Amino acid sequence: MTVKKLSEMRPNESGTIVDTHGSGWVRKRLLDMGVTKSAPVIFRKSAPLGDPVQINLRGYELSLRKSEAELVDVEVLFSAPTDGAAARKRERLEEKEAKRKAREEAKEAKRKAREERKEGRK
């Protein structure tokens, strides 16, 4: 059993919600809409431009932004069926995601270095 963020789920994957993070209105709204512990959820799809995403839960369709889906942890019970093409596509996506992460990390490191230099000057 793997736990991952709702935003990282793939189309047709389903699971149960483990935890809802965040604070204030966003969190309360998620809870009110039924995004609560142990609720079953199916990831439907991402919008044409990759964001927001559409999920099915408690018998209705809900759309939320990736930034909001990141706040929800899901235990994946049923992975999407894989065929050759889908698997390749997934690999490509994962590669892309890894590259993006690497880029972001590099950026973060640069920013930190800059800040440290600033601190040093002070």
Next chain:
Amino acid sequence: MITIALAGNPNCGKTTLFNSLTGATAHVGNWPGVTVDKREGTCKKGSQPVSVVDLPGIYSLSPYTPEEVIARNFILDSKPDCVIDVVDSTNLERNLYLTTQFLEMDVPVVVALNMTDELDKRGDKIDAKYLEEVLEVPVVRISAFTGYGIKDLINRAIAASSRKRRGISVLASTAVSDMIAKVAERMNDETESPVFHAIKLIEGDSVEREVHKKSTAYADELLADFDDEVFGKDIEALVANERYNYITAHYSPALKKKEGDNKKLTKSERIDRVLTHKIWGIPIFALIMFVIFHLTFSEDFLFLGAMGAFGKYRGDEAQWICFEGSYFEGLFGSSDGINSPGVILANLVNGLTGMIQGGVTDGLTSIGTAEWAVGLVGDGILGGLFAVIGFLPQILLLFLFFSILEDSGYMARVAFILDRIFRRLGLSGRAFMPMIMGFGCSVPAMINTRTLADERERTATIRVIPFFSCGAKLPILTAIAGGMIGAFGVGDAGLITFLMYFVGLVVALASVLVMRNTTLRGTLTPFIMELPEYRAPGFKSTMLLLWDKCKHFIKKAFTIILASTIIIWFISHFGWKWNYLPDERMGESILASLGSLIQPLFTPLGFGAQLTDGLAGAGWVFAVAAITGLVAKENVIATFGTLAAAVVTGFVADEALGGVDAVTKLIGVTGISGAGCIAFILFNMLTIPCFAACATAKSELPKGKFKWTLLFWVVTSYSVAAMVYTVGAFVWPIAIWAVVIAAAVAGIILFNIKAKKKAKAKEIKA
């Protein structure tokens, strides 16, 4: 008379129910959150007449959104005799979540299981008797759409309102039940609905904690000792969780799904496969938009004319659709093509109103009425009114199409598709619809912004809607672009028109970005939105909506617009000595002298003081045309027509040219430059819109925002037009403008960084 409140989730059919109870015409849409304010009506369908209040749709009674606060305060403070909780039975679990909160209040509740017709169609069954037992309140099966069960519902609500009810909670056997009981007991003397308030205090509801300070202290004491093994001190999550758990365990069994139906894709899923498809989703949306505008505004339906479908019938032989010489000239089309339904309707209305106007003028003249009185009634009153009513067909048609999209559930998908793009500007995907409607007419577009959740987002959107150049501004574009070609012999009218549209779009998006970073700053509201099931829109509710819009618009036309047209007519047809002036002598009118007075203000825009040296001393025409445009934008070109007749000797306007000849002549006699012409177009496009749009903006904007909006329009139009003129005429001011813009952008960015730092510092302190 007893009062019954209608409450429930957004999009559960509440407003449809309200309409069929009261016969009123509240706006219905298959879009979460159409009813923003509460509305009232009287229902005479039950054993006695009752007053019905339609509350905004909400998902919960939390304190976070204005809708939720309105609904909650109404039930707690105004104390309706009964609450009808409308539940969408195709979406039982989430709808009953709100029900569990109503049950905690000391108010009679009747649950209306709506959309049972939809349920029957699917073959699902719902056991109302069972639900009645477990909820301990009356449960009635209804269908607001077909009218089934409505009489029964209202009678049971009347019966229930005479019996007092104490709040009960589904949280009674959970980890927090002890705390709730203790706090509720404390609050018993203090307030009604103690159970409800107690739960809110424990949950940490900010609004409630402000009001009940004493009990809050007590609740905090209890909370200090509380620790759940799963949720810890996170009561908010615990309560939401327990509510849903209770619903799944005790209420959900009431719904029996048709067997073997789980694996089949539902209708909505199948439609979504196409309409929100990864690749086709956006092109399909663009196509739908294009078809709507084509049906409403095109004068070459299906491009039959452009494709040469008329062949030899082109030119003079196309008489059969032209009605030449009558009021209905060009009703069905011209030699260039057939009209779209929208244009045919508009022509029909314009033909009829033109006939009335002509008849009245002739009638008055024949019985020997004074010339000025004929002018006042014919041109001033009827002309002004009919100019506005002439828009009605196309506005209504546009409304019809958009309300079909809304009712069907597609609008929510549009927000889903486009959210990514609009987030960059600080708006949500829902802002797109009103903006694109603006290309047709600002009035329905501004009303449509009601679907935006955030007030600041809404204000920003309403303000930029006029920049999406509407149908009435198109003649300004085409006439002046045509005139420029006639007078200067350079340029391409189509290109100028397109560029102007584009500039409007850029200015709109830029000003949204600026506003969201300065005066209308605010965090981006979360986009946690239900995607409702697709439904065929009801004929009756759509027609009710159209009738409502129609009434609204006509009312406006007969009040504010009528008054303004009369005033404009008077000052353009009378001189300072109260002497009547016929059209040809408008140059001596009060309006003309006022025009020359304010004319210098437009000097930086290229149609001000520099024009007084023109051949006929008629430089004020542009200033005056801009002012008359404030009533309705088609006045601009109409004014050019009358003024050209007044200042150019021997000029006779050729109606078929749509004012192009008048503009060409006026460019010639006033000596306005090309840059000045472009600046004039831009000023008219971006400045204060017509009276109808202003009146709509005033009623749609939050209180106190309208005067700032007017200022925003004036400043934006003036500076953009000035920038274009000065750069176009002298080139070197480009340096100054670049510096000014750079400074402004830098200022905003710096200010925001500072504000962010401040907020962070505050956070750390807290």
